[in-house]
Every structure is written in structure tokens, then in C-alpha cells.
Amino acid sequence: MALPRTFEDEVRAALADGAVIFEPEQLRTYECDGLTSHRVVPALVVLPADADQVQAAVRACARHRVPFVARGAGTGLSGGALPVAEGIVISLARLNRVLRWEPDVPEIVVQPGVTNLEVTEAVLGDGFYYAPDPSSQQVCTIGGNVAENSGGAHCLKHGFTVNHVNWARVVLPDGELVQLSRWDEPDLLGLFVGSEGTLGIAVEVGLRVLRKPEAVRTLLAGFGTTDEAGGAVSDIVAARILPSAIELMDRLTIEAAELAVQAGYPDCGAVLIVELDGVTVQVEDDLAAVEAICRENGAIEIRIAEDDVERALLWKGRKSAFAAMGRVATSYYVQDGVVPRTQLPAVLRRIAELEAEWGLRVGNVFHAGDGNLHPLVLYDERVEGEPERAQRLAEAILGACMDAGGSITGEHGVGADKACQMPQMFGESDLEAMARVRRAFDPVGIANPGKVFPTPRLCGEVPGPYRAHPLEKAGLAERL
Numbered sequence: 153m154a155l156p157r158t159f160e161d162e163v164r165a166a167l168a169d170g171a172v173i174f175e176p177e178q179l180r181t182y183e184c185d186g187l188t189s190h191r192v193v194p195a196l197v198v199l200p201a202d203a204d205q206v207q208a209a210v211r212a213c214a215r216h217r218v219p220f221v222a223r224g225a226g227t228g229l230s231g232g233a234l235p236v237a238e239g240i241v242i243s244l245a246r247l248n249r250v251l252r253w254e255p256d257v258p259e260i261v262v263q264p265g266v267t268n269l270e271v272t273e274a275v276l277g278d279g280f281y282y283a284p285d286p287s288s289q290q291v292c293t294i295g296g297n298v299a300e301n302s303g304g305a306h307c308l309k310h311g312f313t314v315n316h317v318n319w320a321r322v323v324l325p326d327g328e329l330v331q332l333s334r335w336d337e338p339d340l341l342g343l344f345v346g347s348e349g350t351l352g353i354a355v356e357v358g359l360r361v362l363r364k365p366e367a368v369r370t371l372l373a374g375f376g377t378t379d380e381a382g383g384a385v386s387d388i389v390a391a392r393i394l395p396s397a398i399e400l401m402d403r404l405t406i407e408a409a410e411l412a413v414q415a416g417y418p419d420c421g422a423v424l425i426v427e428l429d430g431v432t433v434q435v436e437d438d439l440a441a442v443e444a445i446c447r448e449n450g451a452i453e454i455r456i457a458e459d460d461v462e463r464a465l466l467w468k469g470r471k472s473a474f475a476a477m478g479r480v481a482t483s484y485y486v487q488d489g490v491v492p493r494t495q496l497p498a499v500l501r502r503i504a505e506l507e508a509e510w511g512l513r514v515g516n517v518f519h520a521g522d523g524n525l526h527p528l529v530l531y532d533e534r535v536e537g538e539p540e541r542a543q544r545l546a547e548a549i550l551g552a553c554m555d556a557g558g559s560i561t562g563e564h565g566v567g568a569d570k571a572c573q574m575p576q577m578f579g580e581s582d583l584e585a586m587a588r589v590r591r592a593f594d595p596v597g598i599a600n601p602g603k604v605f606p607t608p609r610l611c612g613e614v615p616g617p618y619r620a621h622p623l624e625k626a627g628l629a630e631r632l
């Protein structure tokens with residue numbers, strides 16, 4: 153659908169030449185995020201250079217009721233930055249400057265297009281670091297991290313993005329610029345973090361950074377089975393030890409990582425990476441306890457990094473695990489679910505059953521300390537029906553997570569991918585309460601429509617023919 157002419161004129165007048173993309177082949181660059189199975193070419197893409205230009209673009213959208221989708225680096229895995237065909241993408245790529253660093257507070261102020269890793273790089277020289285560390289940290293942006301409330305290996309001890317944002321300047325869907333702060337009541341910042349671009353666009357963010365710990369020790373333990381590794385995780389937590397990270401990889405993921413980056417992992421059924429940080433005496437005590445627990449649970453090999461180089465090598469395989477899957481399959485689907493830690497072994501067994509039932513392989517790599525699973529469903533898109541089977545298997549895994557008392561997402565968000573599964577987890581009144589909150593920010597629904605909330609169009613599309621959604625039948629959701 154063509155955009156209103158006057159809308160385009162307004163947007164072009166507000167932005168510099170070259171900051172409006174309209175050529176079809178250039179628009180294709182933005183047709184998807186990390187969830188490449190979902191693709192929509194937007195009507196227009198704009199690349200504002202500052203907050204004023206973001207505001208001008210959003211105001212034009214509000215005046216003409218044109219939907220907009222904010223985009224950071226496009227690494228999202230739930231289709232959060234999937235464009236709307238009759239709408240525009242607002243890329244924050246050019247808002248990529250560190251604005252202020254105040255070690256005394258300590259707080260760093262950044263534009264949303266700054267990458268996660270750049271934040272740590274900016275403060276490291278003064279002995280600080282930014283704790284949330286998604287595996288995509290070299291490229292994903294702070295704007296995307298805030299929108300997704302992103303996690304990472306070290307969020308077990310230090311908390312998710314929401315625990316590290318002091319304030320954010322946000323352009324609301326009507327174009328108004330507001331500042332939301334963690335000290336305000338009600339906690340609108342808490343609402344905004346994790347809202348997946350549906351409540352507005354962050355244009356400046358104040359982040360809390362942490363002082364580098366006195367000591368960091370990293371241990372890798374190899375086990376015969378994921379059950380044994382899972383047992384060690386439960387025992388570490390039961391012993392009241394709080395590592396900064398506990399990561400688990402199964403055999404298939406270890407093999408792929410070894411092919412890709414040769415981290416020197418043992419040939420075994422599962423590896424655990426446990427990292428401890430804090431005061432030296434405490435860290436050394438905990439390290440000895442963790443080593444003993446791993447041995448009691450059947451560890452066949454234990455390595456403890458002696459220096460930063462060895463530590464980086466132990467992490468290398470884990471950090472490249474998703475990309476490494478390209479070595480063993482032509483395509484894969486990254487699932488993201490959470491279960492109570494005690495349910496990990498049972499859910500992993502259920503995933504193995506589902507693998508056999510659906511005839512597809514699944515690699516498991518996850519933040520074991522958080523119970524946050526990332527099953528990687530491998531398929532071959534050239535084989536007819538396999539992509540659909542992979543999708544169904546991934547959905548069945550989420551069903552197993554919910555059956556075990558877990559949730560449909562741990563850190564990758566709901567986006568377009570899981571909107572249709574929201575009613576499996578939330579009742580109608582919960583969904584209506586969430587929709588009301590959203591309408592309070594965005595009464596006409598132009599900020600990232602089709603994400604998070606189930607809509608009949610979205611949920612009727614994949615897989616199979618359109619069916620009226622129960623919420624539509626009940627008059628609680630509209631067909632867009």
C-alpha cells in the first residue's frame with residue numbers, strides 16, 4: 153500500500169538527503185531480523201541522525217496514522233523488528249554515540265544505536281563494565297536490549313537489562329519526548345523496558361555500570377549426559393553458591409562449536425561453564441565447592457582457566473554456539489523458553505522425545521542457572537515440509553516449558569513469532585489489561601503493530617489457513 157504523499161513530503165523535509173530509503177532493492181535489507189522465516193518489505197525506511205529527527209518522523213506517523221517499527225541492529229530472534237508492509241522502519245543506526253561517562257556516579261549515557269560491547273569498552277579503562285552480555289553483544293544495540301529486556305550469560309547474578317537502566321528519554325507514539333526514570337513512581341521505566349518497541353522509541357539511555365570484580369574464576373566441566381550436568385546445576389544452587397554464570401551445552405552443540413571455533417571442549421555428552429566473581433577469598437572457596445559438586449555429579453573432565461586468555465577460550469565456544477550451528481545444518485530455528493531450574497532434566501528428556509517424534513535434531517545450549525533454554529531446531533529448508541515441521545516442533549517445546557511451569561520466552565521476546573502463543577500462557581483478562589496499558593501509550597496502535605499481542609491476521613497466517621482467533625470471536629481483538 154502506498155504511503156500518503158503528504159506524509160512522505162513531511163518525512164523528507166525533516167530528514168537529510170540520503171536518510172530516507174525508498175528503492176525496493178534497498179528496502180529489502182530491512183525485510184527481516186534474526187528470525188529470517190518472517191519477511192515483510194516496508195514502504196519506507198528512515199535513518200534519523202538525532203532525537204529531533206526521530207521525533208519528527210514519529211509525529212508524521214501519528215498525524216497520518218502510519219505504523220512505524222523501530223530497528224536497532226536487527227539481531228532480534230522473535231521478529232520484533234519485522235516491518236509492516238504499509239508502514240515505515242525507523243532505524244536508530246546513526247544514533248550511535250556515547251554522550252557522557254561519569255565514573256563518580258557511575259553512569260554512562262548513550263544513544264540507542266551504541267552496541268552493547270561498546271558500553272563496556274567505553275568504561276573498561278576506569279575499571280568498570282556493563283553486566284548484561286547477550287551473545288550478540290558485538291553488534292546488538294542498547295535500544296534493542298532495552299526494548300527486549302535482554303539477558304546474557306552473566307545475568308544470573310547481576311540481573312537483566314532492566315536492572316541496569318537508570319533512565320531513558322523516549323519518543324512516545326504521538327511524538328512527545330519524555331524522560332522515564334527508575335526513581336519515578338509509578339515505575340513507567342520498568343514498563344517500557346521489555347515492551348518490544350510497542351510503547352515508543354528510546355533515543356537516549358542512562359546505564360548503570362559495575363566496578364570490575366577483584367577476582368574472576370572460570371571452570372569448565374565435561375559430563376557424560378545432560379542429566380548429570382543438570383544435577384550439578386541444581387546442587388550448586390542448593391549449596392547457596394551464586395555464580396555470575398552457569399551455561400550448559402549438549403553434545404550436538406559442543407560438536408558444532410568445535411567445528412567452528414576449536415575451543416578445545418572435551419568429547420562428551422554435556423559441558424558446564426561456571427564463572428564466579430567477587431572478593432578473592434570467597435571466589436576461591438566457591439570454586440573449590442563447585443569443582444567438588446561437579447565431581448560428585450560424575451564430571452569426567454574439569455578445566456579451570458588460569459588467565460584471561462584461557463578464560464576467553466572457554467567462553468569462545470559458548471559465545472559462538474548459535475552461529476556454529478551453520479556447520480551442522482543448513483537452517484535452524486532458535487527457540488527461547490524458561491523452566492524452573494528443578495525441571496531442567498525432565499524438560500530436556502521431553503525435548504529428546506519430541507526430537508524422535510518429529511524426526512529432526514535439536515541442539516541445546518542455555519543459561520542453566522536461570523532455567524533459560526535455547527533449543528536449536530535443525531532443519532533443511534530445501535526439503536519440502538521441513539520448515540513447517542521445525543516450527544511445530546519448536547512450538548511443542550514451548551508447550552513442554554509451559555507444562556513444566558515455565559514461560560514462552562526468557563530473553564528473546566514475544567515479537568511476531570510468539571504472539572499467537574500468548575493466549576496459551578495468559579488469560580483473556582491478563583491480555584486485556586496489557587492491551588489497555590499499550591493503548592494508554594498508543595491509542596491508535598501505530599508503534600510496532602502485530603507484535604506481542606495476538607491478532608487474527610498474524611495468528612491466521614502461519615501455519616495453515618485463516619481461522620478467527622478466540623479473542624476476535626469474543627470481541628476483544630480486532631482484525632487489522
Ligand SMILES: Cc1cc2nc3c(=O)[nH]c(=O)nc-3n(C[C@H](O)[C@H](O)[C@H](O)COP(=O)(O)OP(=O)(O)OC[C@H]3O[C@@H](n4cnc5c(N)ncnc54)[C@H](O)[C@@H]3O)c2cc1C
Nearest residue numbers: 224225226227228232286287293295296297299303349354
Ligand atoms: C547470535 C545471537 C545471539 C543472541 N544472544 C542473545 C542473548 O544471549 N541474550 C538475549 O537476550 N538476546 C540474544 N539475542 C537476541 C538479540 O540480539 C537481542 O534481542 C538484542 O537485544 C536485539 O538488539 P538489536 O539492536 O538487534 O534490536 P532489533 O532486533 O533491531 O530490535 C529488537 C526489538 O527492539 C525494538 N527496538 C530497537 N531499537 C529500539 C529503540 N531505540 N527503542 C524502542 N524499541 C527499539 C524493535 O522494534 C524490536 O521490537 C541473540 C541474537 C543472535 C542473533
